[in-house]
Structures are given as structure tokens and as C-alpha cells.
Amino acid sequence: MVIGLTGGIGSGKSTVVNMFSEFKNIAIYIADDEAKKLMNTSTQIKTQLIAEFGEQVYLNNELNRPYLASIVFNNKERLATLNAIVHPIVKEHLQDFIKENSSKDYILYENAILFENGSNSFCDKIITVTAPKDVKINRVIKRDNATIKDVKNRMKNQWNEAKKTLQSNYLIENLTLTKTREQVLKIHNSLTKKLC
Template sequence: MVVGLTGGIGSGKTTVAKMFASYRNVVVYYADIEAKKLMTSSETIKRNLIDQFGKETYLNKELNRPYLANIVFKDPSKLKILNGIVHPEVYKHLNNFIAKNKDKSYILYENAILFENKSDTFCDKIITVTAPLKTRIDRVINRDGTTKNAVKNRITNQWNDNLKTLQSHYVIHNVNLEDTEQQVFKIHNILTNTLY
């Protein structure tokens, strides 16, 4: 079983994913981390990104993240092109990961843009992590040392929480860590048919 885990930037979905990962019978696929690795290691992705965004996309064989982010987060059409290049390679990688982990109770597929890039179609169940907007903005500013406007630009490129929660099987409100752990515990028990 593949369980999608999503949530807007700063919602704390990675923190929630780590809570699920603490269970022995669960394995987590972090789409963003794997995509970043593939953007450096996949020759197909590199070639296509350079074709679309220019030689400046890579500096010393490393992805020039600030350069690329500056282009795609200001222009939704450019973001769509980027996703169209990266996501097919991530899906191949994910399918291999699923095949290797068939013995687990479920695979948690953590993806910030699960609905936006139609990755929800891979999932048997979906969990959305939410948090108040101010909390999310503060978390990202503290984590990335970025500006409020930069965070807001990224938020506008993602679906809003209402759209996500309407299409989710479970919703975790991530404000207080202790409460969040309880919510994770309950959902894990439901997914593994364990009584608590």
C-alpha cells in the first residue's frame, strides 16, 4: 500500500514523515530529496534542464538552485516545464523503491505537490498536513532564512489546504508536536489495522 503524505510549505510534513518512519514496518520515500538527487545525477534531467533554462542551470556540475528557483517560482509556466522534466524520472525511481519495499505494511510517499503534479494517482490513501498560515510562513523564514514575500510566492504555487483536505483520507493538524504524534499514532494504527 502506498500512502501519500502532503501539505503546503511550512506545514511540517517532513516532521510528520519522520514520526511515521519511526515505525519498523513503514518506509518513507521523500520525493523532494530524491528529486534533488536526481537533478544532479540523471543525465536526462541535466540535458533537458540546460536545454530549457540555459547553461547557468549548472555550475561546476552542481545544480544552480537559486538561479532556477528565481525563474520557476515567478512564472507558473516555467515551473510546469521544470516539473515535466523532473517528475517522470522521479516516478521511475519511486516505482523501483516500491518494488524493493513490498514487505513493509505501507510505503509513505512524502510529496509537497502530490495533487498539483497528479502523484495522488499512485496512492491508496492520502494524508494532508496542515498548520495556520502565519505558523507556516514563520517556520519557512526560520528554516531557510528567506523573506516573507519569497515564502508567499511559493505558497501561491501550491494548492490551498481546503482543496487538499477535501481529497484526503486523513488530515493532521500540526501545531503542537505532542498532539501531532497522537494523530500519527492513530492513523498508523488504522492503516495497519491495529487496535489502540
């Protein structure tokens, strides 16, 4: 069983993933982390990125993230091009991960743009992490040392929360760690059919 976990920027998906990681017999796949690794290790991705964005997209054989971000974050067409190169390879990698972990109770698949890139189609259930907009903005400013404008631009590339929650099986409102932990436990118990 594949459980998608998503939420807008600053909603606290990493906090929620860390809480799920305490459970035994589940496997966790973090799409963004795996995509970053693959962008540095997959020859196929490297070749396509260089062809599309130029030689300077890699420095000393490592992805030049600031350079790439400066191109794609304010340009939807360029972002779509990047996603079209990276996502199919990540999807293949995920399918292998699912096969390798078929004996687990479930696979938690964390992806910030789960709906936006159609990955929700192979999830059995979906959890969306939410938080009020001002809380999310403040978290990202603190975490990334970003400006309000930067954060709002990044938010524009994601679906709004209402649209995500309508298509989700579970919601986690991530405001206090205690309440979030209670919600995580309840969902885990529901997924593994354990009684609270």
C-alpha cells in the first residue's frame, strides 16, 4: 500500500515524516531527496539538463542548484521542462523502491507536488499536511532565510490547500507537535488497522 503525503511549502511535511519514521515496518520515500540524489547520479538526467539549461547547470560534476533555481522558480515553462526531465526517472526509482519494500505495512511517499505532477494516481490513500498561510510563510522565512516575496512565488507553483484537501483521505493540521503526533498515530493505526 502506497500512502502519499503532501502539503504546501512550510506546512511541516518533514516534521510529520519524522514522526512516521518512528513506526516499525513502514518504508519512507522522500521524492525531493531522491530527486536531488538522482540529479547528481543519473547520466540520463545530467545529459538532458545540460542540453536544456547549459553547461553551468553542473559545477565540478555537482548540480549547481542556485543557478538552476534562478532559472526555474519564476518561469513556469522552464519549471515544467525541469520536471519533465526529472520526474519520469524519479517515478521509475520509486517503482523499484515499492517492489523492494513490498513486505512493509505501507510505503509513505512524501512529495510536495504529489497532485501537481500526477503522482497521486498511484497512491492508495493520501495525507495532506496543513497549516495557516501566515504560519507557513513564517516557517519558510525562518528555515530558508527567504523573503516574503520568494515564499509567495514558490507557493504560486503549488496547488492551493483547499484543492488538495478535497482529494485527500486524511488531513493533519500541523500547529503543535503534541497534536500533530496524536494525528499521526491515529492515521498510522487506521492504516495498519490497529485500535487506538
